[in-house]
Amino acid sequence: MKLESIAAQIRHTLCDVSSKTKTPHLGSCLSCTDILTALYFGVMNIEPKTPELPERDYFLLGKGHAASALYTVLAYRGYFPVEDLYQHGQTGSQFEEHPGIHAPPGVETASGSLGHALSLATGMALSSQLQNKTNRFFVLMGDGEINEGTVWEAAMFAAGKKLSNLVAIVDFNKLQGTGESCNIMHLEPLEDKWRAFGWHTIRLDGHDINALQSALSNTDNINKPICIVADTVKGKGVSFMENDNNWHYRIPTADEVLLAKEELGVS
Structure with a gap:
């Protein structure tokens, strides 16, 4: 199946889970769906049946409020059944609104308080480098998080x-x-800021899965950390959610889920 089709299915499941479990942050999840799909289905060295594989690549979620996106991608990648996602945010569930210490397989760190994932990853990456290991460390941050x-x-x-x-x-x-x-903090030109801090920086369309795969895969012979500035749309894939910040917290109705399913072309 093409990765674009997988991403569409993931988006529909995100809408359905949000509606049925009454969990928020759907817009934030939809904006990073293509990034996570590219990573987990086309880039990272992982083994869903052996989540603790020593030589695996690591993914750290900085924007912990998008936990549902990570859980859903992990489910479609085979870490656990998709049906388990409907426990999201329920009392006693390991699928917490922000990943906690009892998170499901494939979740590497607790997150929710913003700004910590990159710090964690730098320590992990340095340790791996000192031991001459081949692990790679991928961190996803929100623009508000930075x-x-x-x-x-x-x-x-x-x-x-x-x-x-x-x-x-x-x-x-x-x-x-x-x-x-950009009205809250002076972010632009964002790629120039990362470049000035000493990072190899690429700016691209964060919904172009092929471009994401290419940029995230071609990391050899770059003797510095890499930053991908991915231009995305909050609520991407569902027209009435796109660029509407109400969907930071709003929960879709059952009828809205059906409309989203139709727009996404999911059977």
Whole structure:
């Protein structure tokens, strides 16, 4: 199956799970679906049946409020049944609204408090580098998340240590919980900022799965950490959700899920 079709199915499941479990942050999940699909289905060295494979690549979710997107991609990749997703946010469930310490297989770290994933990944990447291991570390951050100073401390550290096994991806959907990202903090020109901090930086369409795969796969012979600035659309794939920041918290009705399914072309 083409990755675009897998991404469409994942988007529909995200809408359905949100509606049935009453869990929010759907817009944030839809904006990063293509990024996660490219990583888990086309780039990362992983083994769903052996989640703790020592030589695996690691994925760290910075924007922990998009946990549903990560859970859903992991389910479609074979880590656990898709039906388990309907436990999301329910009392006692391992599928918490933000990944916790009892998260399901494939989730590497707890997240939710923004700004920590890149710092964690730099330590992990440095440890791997010192031991001459082949693991790679991928971090997904939101554009609102990079308001946090810890992100830029980690960026300086990673560049100073030449962590070529580290890839940061910014889901640049231009919106955060309280408004437009660039009106809240002075982000642009974002790729120039990362480049000035010593990172090999690429800016691309965050919904072009082929471009994402190419950029995320061709990391050899780059003797520095890599940052992908991915221009995305919050609520991508469902016309009445796109660029509408109400979907940071809104829950779709059953009828809206059916409309989304039709737009996504999911059978």
